[in-house]
Amino acid sequence: MLSDPALADLSALFGARFSTARAVLDHHAQSESLVSAPPPWAVVFPETTQEVSALAALSDRHGFPLIGWGAGTSLEGHALAPQGGVTVDFTRMDRVLAVHPEDMVAVVQPGLTRIALNDALRATGLFFPVDPGANASLGGMASTRASGTATVRYGTMRDNVLGLEVVLAGGEVIRTGTMARKSAAGYDLTGLIVGSEGTLGLITELTLRLHGQPEAVSSAACAFPSVSAAVDCVIATIQMGLPMARIELLDEATVAAVNAFSHLALPPAPQLLLEFHGSPASVAEQAERFGELAAGFGAQGFQWAEKQEDRNRLWAARHQAYRAILASRPGATAVVTDVCVPISALAQALAETAADIAASPLPGPILGHVGDGNFHAILMVKRGDAAEAAVAKDLARRMAERALRLGGTITGEHGIGFGKTGLMPAEHGAGWQAMGRIKQALDPKGLMNPGKMVP
Incomplete structure (x- = not known):
């Protein structure tokens, strides 16, 4: 638990934005999956990088762990506190700091959600494409190297984060990357931090790659006689280079659940949910080519969703499939x-x-x-x-x-998180121990999100 001097220092730094109230602690112990842990010892709500830096210095001085919290949508316990500590809730650091339309770049704080960013970008003709389904925070998405439904065309967070501001253990603030689209200057520290799950530092600012809003968008659901037929169609589609924006599979049990929950009327069969982006002519051509291909795998026709409200309803149903x-x-x-x-x-x-x-x-x-x-x-x-x-x-x-x-x-x-740490040696072998040595070098006291990901 926190010592009296630590409690006093945290209260002095954050005032009313420091809490040990049971309801607040319990909220930050919630998980959307079977992974669980006790509540943290306290929660703080920083508003500036300087406050996060001062907090990390207090962590180093008093020896308490720090656990980052965005929107709380992670599934492997990343934002829980299995070893206790102070949860750093970034929901008050939620601003768009700058948009550079000519460079197709946005600079944002970590608590900003992906939907809020795209709402702010509407008038620019640009959008941020990484879509994990949940309205996750961008700092959390970077920390977990998130992806989602549009990855097949636009890539993951790894491909769309150009630079970061990060508070390291002890309070040092570093910047990684630039607004340039590439660099050969030293180690790729941005790539190291993206996906590190808060075990190396706390992200306080992100520089993100934006993309042009497509001129035309068309979505559809397509039924298949079996999951294997749908998957064979996907493989053929990818191998022939057809530029799908989204191509999602729902098996028959998922279709039944989605129909009941979201009031859809998809046929009771495995489905591919599709989306095409581009000019009106290219979208029409892509849809036609896919239709010809799908017919060869027994596709049972398309339900098109060309109006934006119909597309939104289809993809909202897909995103709500877990629930x-x-x-x-x-x-x-x-x-x-x-x-x-x-x-x-x-x-x-x-x-x-x-x-x-x-x-x-x-x-x-x-x-x-x-x-x-x-x-x-x-x-x-x-x-x-x-x-x-x-x-x-x-x-x-x-x-x-x-x-x-x-x-x-x-x-x-x-x-x-800590839900899958036991599987890491099988995938990485000695590489997992190398990750542990990187963690030790940057966080020698093991205070940054301890018990997660690394040995």
Whole structure:
């Protein structure tokens, strides 16, 4: 717990923005998945980089851990406090600091959410494309190297963060990267911090790559006779170089859940949800080419969503699929899997995963960003049922091992937190220990989000 001198220093620094109230602590112990931890010892709400720097100096002096908090939407316990400490809630650092339309760059604070950024960009003709579904904070998205539905065209946070301002352990403030699109000047510290899950420092500013809003957008849902037929169509689409903006898979169980939860009327069959970006002529051509390709895999027709309100409804339903699946088993929580494999191995990975789940006593609908080989099984577990939780965790472990066997990774976008640390040696071998040495060099006292990701 915090010492009396630490409590006094934190109260002096943050005043009313320092809290040990039970309701505040409990809010910062919430998780959207089965991963759980006790509440932190205290929560602070900084408003400036200088305050975060002073906080890190206090952490170093008094020896308490710091855990960053954005919107609280992570799934592997990244923002929880399994070893106690002070949660740093960035929701008050939520401003757009600058937009440079000619350079297609925005500079923002970490608590700003992706939807708020795109709302601010509407008049510029630009947008930020990384879309993990949840209205996550941009600092949190960078910390977990998030991606989402548009990754197949626009890339992940790794591809769209140009630079950062970071407070290191002890309070030192560094800047990484520039507004330039490339650099060969030394180690890629931006790439190191993106995806480090707050274990190396706290992000206080981001310089982001923006993209032009497409002139024309068209979305559709397309039913297939089987998951394997839909996946074979995806593989053929990617291999022929058709520039999809989004291509998402929903298996039949997910379709049923989404229809019930979001009041859609998708046919009761596996679906691909699609989106095409470009000029009106290129969008029409892409849709026509995909239609010809899909017909060869038994596609059962398209439900087009060309009006913006129809597109918004379709993609809102996709983004709410996790909640829709949970609602299909009232009182359930879930182990959320997140493997990613080479596109050539996607059909095998999905087929083996589906068979493994079918042989278990648990429901586990499958969905995913199949355009980049990333898919999720939502393994639903009755709250408090230790036996079901054990079955789900064993299924998730086998999924991860399968992904590695097929040349993939244990997580495509959700990250490690403390939910998946036990799987890291199998993916990285001695490289995991090297990550630990980097952590030791930058955070020798182990105060930055301890117990997460690294040895």
